[in-house]
Amino acid sequence: MKKTPIWGMWLFTVGAFAFVVAILVLVKAVPLETFSGMVTGALGTPGGWRGTLREMTPLLILGAAVFLALKAGLFNIGADGQYTVGALAGVATALAVPGPLGMVLALGAGCLAGALWALPAGLIKAYKGGHEVITTIMMNNIARFLTVALVAGPLRNPAQESATTKILAKESQLPILIQDGPFRLNIALFLGLGIVIGVGIWLRTTVSGYELMATGANKRAAEASGVSVAQTLVKAMTASGLLAGLAGAVHVLAYENRFYADFSPGFGFDALGVALLAASNPFLLIPAALLFGAISQGTSAISILGVPKGLSGVLLGLTILVFAVFRYRKETPHA
Amino acid sequence: MLSLFVLSLTLSVPLILAALGGLTSERSGVINIGLEGKMLVAACITGLVGMASGNAFVGFLCGSGAAVAMSLLHYLVTQAFRVDHIISGMGLNALAVGLTSVLHKRLTNPDFTDRIPGFPVQVYWVIAGAAVVGIAWYLNRTKGGLRLSAVGNDPDKARQMGVQPTLVRFYALVATGLFCGLAGSLIVTNAGSFTENMTAGKGYIALAALILGGWRPLPALLACILFGFFEALQIQLQGQAILGVDLPSWVWQSLPYFVTIVALAGFLGKNQAPAGLGRP
Numbered sequence: 001m002k003k004t005p006i007w008g009m010w011l012f013t014v015g016a017f018a019f020v021v022a023i024l025v026l027v028k029a030v031p032l033e034t035f036s037g038m039v040t041g042a043l044g045t046p047g048g049w050r051g052t053l054r055e056m057t058p059l060l061i062l063g064a065a066v067f068l069a070l071k072a073g074l075f076n077i078g079a080d081g082q083y084t085v086g087a088l089a090g091v092a093t094a095l096a097v098p099g100p101l102g103m104v105l106a107l108g109a110g111c112l113a114g115a116l117w118a119l120p121a122g123l124i125k126a127y128k129g130g131h132e133v134i135t136t137i138m139m140n141n142i143a144r145f146l147t148v149a150l151v152a153g154p155l156r157n158p159a160q161e162s163a164t165t166k167i168l169a170k171e172s173q174l175p176i177l178i179q180d181g182p183f184r185l186n187i188a189l190f191l192g193l194g195i196v197i198g199v200g201i202w203l204r205t206t207v208s209g210y211e212l213m214a215t216g217a218n219k220r221a222a223e224a225s226g227v228s229v230a231q232t233l234v235k236a237m238t239a240s241g242l243l244a245g246l247a248g249a250v251h252v253l254a255y256e257n258r259f260y261a262d263f264s265p266g267f268g269f270d271a272l273g274v275a276l277l278a279a280s281n282p283f284l285l286i287p288a289a290l291l292f293g294a295i296s297q298g299t300s301a302i303s304i305l306g307v308p309k310g311l312s313g314v315l316l317g318l319t320i321l322v323f324a325v326f327r328y329r330k331e332t333p334h335a
Numbered sequence: 336m337l338s339l340f341v342l343s344l345t346l347s348v349p350l351i352l353a354a355l356g357g358l359t360s361e362r363s364g365v366i367n368i369g370l371e372g373k374m375l376v377a378a379c380i381t382g383l384v385g386m387a388s389g390n391a392f393v394g395f396l397c398g399s400g401a402a403v404a405m406s407l408l409h410y411l412v413t414q415a416f417r418v419d420h421i422i423s424g425m426g427l428n429a430l431a432v433g434l435t436s437v438l439h440k441r442l443t444n445p446d447f448t449d450r451i452p453g454f455p456v457q458v459y460w461v462i463a464g465a466a467v468v469g470i471a472w473y474l475n476r477t478k479g480g481l482r483l484s485a486v487g488n489d490p491d492k493a494r495q496m497g498v499q500p501t502l503v504r505f506y507a508l509v510a511t512g513l514f515c516g517l518a519g520s521l522i523v524t525n526a527g528s529f530t531e532n533m534t535a536g537k538g539y540i541a542l543a544a545l546i547l548g549g550w551r552p553l554p555a556l557l558a559c560i561l562f563g564f565f566e567a568l569q570i571q572l573q574g575q576a577i578l579g580v581d582l583p584s585w586v587w588q589s590l591p592y593f594v595t596i597v598a599l600a601g602f603l604g605k606n607q608a609p610a611g612l613g614r615p
């Protein structure tokens with residue numbers, strides 16, 4: 001088969017960009033003003049940086065979670081649901097046990113909840129061949145209904161009009177390191193960076209990391225050289241869920257400080273984009289998370305100009321497609 | 336009891352249409368998790384154009400056209416650029432959620448309080464029923480249908496036998512777009528107006544029904560009715576005690592999704608995918 005010419009990919013990129021411009025014109029926004037507003041809103045002011053780094057934190061951890069699964073050949077679309085249950089478990093634990101001990105327990109509870117939420121998808125994939133994309137999406141829906149019911153029922157703060165938990169006490173929150181005018185830097189960002197670097201080192205230097213990547217590269221070859229593919233798949237999916245749950249717990253302990261109905265703005269799906277952009281290098285998760293954090297913060301900033309927040313979805317989807325066209329082609333047509 | 340039956344059928348029609356869209360695509364070897372996004376775009380455009388023109392047919396035409404355009408974008412990305420099919424599908428779904436949100440927020444006429452003009456739902460019932468029978472016949476009894484299966488099962492061998500996989504897939508994906516267009520316009524017609532993310536995972540449930548039905552039209556139809564039944568059960572029985580046990584509402588709401596997981600775990604039949612699924 002003939003190879004796709006390189007100009008075709010650039011044409012596709014230009015087409016994607018033209019599409020965004022056309023949409024902006026259609027909704028009566030000035031494209032140049034919108035783009036410059038996004039850049040200034042995300043990276044041009046201390047307050048913008050605060051928001052960008054805040055959005056970046058869960059994307060780092062969730063990106064590492066999705067990346068880990070992707071290296072084993074699994075699409076963890078369920079990161080969003082695992083993140084949600086992790087966040088709720090984290091809040092519930094931190095409310096029950098105040099102080100630093102509660103903080104540690106809350107992070108652990110988040111990990112546990114996320115891992116348990118991912119486990120069925122891993123088991124079904126490994127032993128029954130049911131596709132993880134569908135099972136994890138179903139688990140996302142169940143997570144939404146369950147957490148909404150819990151926050152409207154037993155965990156609800158009766159003093160509030162809407163369905164939300166109580167706000168965590170100051171000593172249960174992850175501390176802010178730098179506070180300068182509108183700028184804030186929470187320790188959670190460094191936790192996220194540490195997790196990304198840890199996952200990168202783990203994948204590249206340990207036996208279990210190697211087995212995971214071997215499974216993702218070629219199941220048959222991995223099995224033939226003594227790797228238990230089924231077990232590796234279950235472990236990879238569970239570990240991915242664990243990290244996603246941790247991301248939820250970190251996000252509530254550091255930034256939101258409470259849980260409310262429909263908690264996730266779709267971080268789990270953004271994380272798929274982050275992991276895809278990082279491609280084969282785990283350390284590229286850091287700039288990828290920064291980019292998606294900036295897009296998210298930038299579109300929030302320009303929503304004042306009357307451009308809806310949904311623009312971030314358009315940019316996210318097109319970024320995935322354009323990047324995939326350059327990076328994720330199948331090299332040989334023969335299996 | 337009769338109303339439960341009718342409600343089950345009503346709720347299963349969008350699933351059947353979407354599952355047929357998935358069937359034409361996946362039997363030709365193109366994995367399609369983007370059904371959800373195509374339906375959502377079709378629902379949004381059908382609503383907006385229907386609202387502006389006041390004409391059900393024009394609305395439907397534009398909505399379906401948008402779904403076909405999305406489907407051809409999937410074709411371009413997976414066939415011309417040979418991108419992994421799941422990545423392309425996820426990208427398209429993200430695009431669809433964002434795009435419909437932007438268009439809906441900015442272009443909806445706030446003075447329009449009527450229902451969006453649409454065909455009577457019976458039209459969709461007839462189309463869905465006829466399409467299931469028609470596709471079953473087409474797949475097993477015609478040259479084109481056998482070519483479609485040949486491409487989906489072994490694209491290399493099909494190529495050697497003189498069948499162009501990319502051409503067959505082009506037509507298959509146009510059909511996918513049309514079916515998703517029908518499903519989306521039915522959803523928005525049923526609801527009367529567009530709301531953000533209103534397809535609520537139906538595209539994925541339809542895909543699960545397709546898998547459960549072994550990628551064959553009639554079993555897939557039955558699987559869709561089964562999912563429709565559980566959704567109807569959820570609507571009708573929510574809040575009622577069953578055998579003295581009062582289940583909380585979130586359990587009822589989760590029921591269709593839970594059944595999907597059980598189905599994919601292989602407890603309701605064996606998964607038999609087309610052998611060439613996802614191959615270039």
